[in-house]
Amino acid sequence: GSKVVITSVPRVMVEGFLKEYLSVGHVIGTELHTFGCYFTGFLTSSGLVVRHRALDDYFGDxxxxxxxxxxxxxxxxxxxxxxxxxxxxxxx
Structure with missing residues (x-):
C-alpha cells in the first residue's frame, strides 16, 4: 500500500522531508496562499486541514x-x- 500523511501543518513545510526520507506517497496538509513565488503565511480559502474530515474524504469507507x-x-x-x-x- 501507499503511505499517506494527513497533517494540519502547512503541507509545504513537511512534504519534502516526508517524501524524501520516509517515502510517503501523498501528503494532505494545510495550504498556504502565495504571492508570486512567495508564501504569504495566510491560509488558502480551504483553511486549516481538519484531519478526521480529510481522512474521511481521502479514504471514504x-x-x-x-x-x-x-x-x-x-x-x-x-x-x-x-x-x-x-x-x-x-x-x-
Missing amino acids: RKPDIGIGTSSLYDHLFISSCKVSLNLGPMF
Whole structure:
C-alpha cells in the first residue's frame, strides 16, 4: 500500500522531508496562499486541514492501517478512525 500523511501543518513545510526520507506517497496538509513565488503565511480559502474530515474524504469507507497522534480531542477523533492507533501522550 501507499503511505499517506494527513497533517494540519502547512503541507509545504513537511512534504519534502516526508517524501524524501520516509517515502510517503501523498501528503494532505494545510495550504498556504502565495504571492508570486512567495508564501504569504495566510491560509488558502480551504483553511486549516481538519484531519478526521480529510481522512474521511481521502479514504471514504476504508480505514487507514495506523494513526499517530496525541491525547488531544482532535487527535482522538482522527486516530479513532484508524485500524491501529498510537497515542504519543499529551506533550509530544
